[in-house]
Amino acid sequence: MNIFADLRALVIATLGEMERDGLLPAGLSTDAVSVEPPRDAGLGDMATNAAMVLAKPAGMKPREIADALATRLTADPRVVSAEVAGPGFLNLRLADTVWQALIVDALTDPGFGRGTLGANQKVLVEYVSANPTGPLHVGHTRGAVFGDALASLLDYAGYDVTREYYINDGGAQVDVLARSVYLRYQEAHDLSVDWPEGTYPGDYLIEVGEALKAKVGDIWLDQPEDVWLEEVRLFATEAMMDLIRKDLAKLNITMDNSYSEKSLYGTGKIEKAIGRLDQAGLIYRGTLEPPKGKMPEDWEPREQTLFKSTEHGDDVDRPVQKSDGAWTYFAPDIAYHYDKIERGFDALIDVFGADHGGYVKRMKAAVSALSDGRVPLDVKLTQLVKLYQNGEPFKMSKRAGTFITLSDVVDEVGADVTRFHMLTRKNDAPLDFDFAKVTEQSKDNPVFYVQYAHARVNSVLRKAAEAGIAVDDATLAGADLSGLTHPAELAIARKVAEWPRMVEIAARGHEPHKIAFYLYDLASDLHGLWNLGNSDTSLRFIQDGDNATSQSKIALIRAVQVVIAAGLGILGVTPVEEMR
Secondary structure, three states, X not given: OOHHHHHHHHHHHHHHHHHHOXXXXXXXXXXXXXXXXXXXXXXXXXXXXXXXXXXXXXOOOHHHHHHHHHHHHOOOOOXXXXXXXXXXXXXXXXXXXXXXXXXXXXXHOOOOOOOOOOOOOEEEEEOOOOOOOOOOEHHHHHHHHHHHHHXXXXXXXXXXXXXXXXXXXXXXXXXXXXXXXXXXXXXXOOOXXXXXXXXXXXXXXXXXXXXXXXXXXXXXXXXXXXXXXXHHHHHHHHHHHHHHHHHHHHOOOOOOEEEEHHHHOOOOHHHHHHHHHHHOOOEEEEEOOOOOOOOOOOOOOOEEEEEOHHHHOOOOOEEEEOOOOOEOXXXXXXXXXXXXXXXXXXXXXXXXXXXXXXXXXXHHHHHHHHOOOOOOEEEEEEOOEEEEEOOEEOOOOOOOOOOOEHHHHHHHHOHHHHHHHHOOOOOOOOEEEEOOHHHOOOOOOHHHHHHHHHHHHHHHHHHHHHOOOOOOHHHHHOOOOOOOOOHHHHHHHHHHHOXXXXXXXXXXXXXXXXXXXXXXXXXHHHHHHHHHHHHOHHHOOOOOOOHHHHHHHHHHHHHHHHHHHHHHHHHOOOOOOOOO
16 A cells, blocks of 8 residues: 555545536646655645645635645545645644554555556666676676666566666777786796786786686697687686676676677677668768867867767767778667667666766767657766775776775675665765775664664564464454554654655656665664663563553564565665574
8 A cells, every 4th residue: 555645546536526516627637736744744644735736727826725625635534634834735644543554554465565656667777787807896886786776676666677787898998808818828828928008917817817728728829819819809708797797696686688799790780770860860971079178189170970969968969980980989889779779678777887977968869869759768877986994995996906896895794785885875976885884783884773673573573472472464464553652653654654655756766775765764763662662661562461462563563674674675685684
């Protein structure tokens, strides 16, 4: 049950009655009418803006509408009072029985909170997509966690979600990887090598060089590059992708698909996508304006093949083919997204690092043009993560081979801590990751605080069972909940009731961090009630000699546990059964 959706339906139905009774003009649009928690919880349980948004089109004063609406809404047994505030907002207080019934829903409905927002639309979430030139570092970790949590959130909200990794194996960086692996291959044969600037000297390639030796022996020693480059390139790319998949598995991330950039070349896919744009009159030969700011020394005006991306919201038109006939980096990306569209996805989401911010408008323009505006593309940028070690920032450099890997972070603090902490900030806000703070057991550590709430409920369930109190969900759902009337108990019930609404809000905005924030607030309410029980014995969850009252109070916190487990599942975090 989504009580907010139910109350909005009540408001809409009541407005319809007012139209039929001549209190409102016919044909008013109610699309902008909302029902949500008021900013000040002291004002009521819910607030609706109905009178405010309908006043102008109805040609009436907001309070006229609000007063009439209030009178009718209180006829519903769920609505205890409806009070007009300010210029015309309507604050509603609901009967305690509404919140008590929602506790039962949480205990009996396996899909409590799952939404229908997605209506089974097909959504492709592309994330990570790091160059296959080395293991994933901590910056990739944030994009991996965010993308995976977003995919889970959308699935929970009713979308048909596909997770995909785009393998950037078509560019010059993979040739550099192949040359670097060849150097390790030579070292595996006890040869001394020099590392040219720009190669990848990281130790992670030692095993790859040795594996190459085991596969081909010495047949490529002293051979020119054109003999071995392509084969070593393929071997090295697959070895790096195996490493990346193992890294992702440490975070419990599994992709549904991998898509090779190289598969776009020589197959006609790039030509097909550019041809589609050409048919739409969006491809032309032209010369770009000189870049703004400091002029590069080697810049000169060249006629190129350009995409009229400005017709689809971009700042400037973008080159897709160079003056020498070679494709630009943008061309295969256009082809890849055209392939996504042709695969029948209803919406696309790309998760990029912050350094790809300048790529957003051109990519959106391409998808808009290729789909005739039918398929939306949302690009989510993940900001950098700053790691601290011994109080000092830890520097990373893939080329120098001295970076902190995803694997390093997970080995240090675990997958659950890593995932939760990566979602404690909005994706486009910088994130500090302090190894000491993310593992400390305090209220200031969100992952501990939420896990502790889940574990605390477990401890109550164990103690109740030891005392002979039945605490299975079916029994708890049948308990008499009418005694749950203390403000702290009702506050928890209200927070549980917000879960379906929070799922919809977070999914609609593509914001999985809101789930983490909600779980922290819910855990705080539970810990607060626990602490109140230290001084007020009537609020303790187990009431000696009174099994019925104990079951009603345990039903409340068990509902909290159900929601916490569901929320952690979206974030990809395993609930803790007990704290050690």
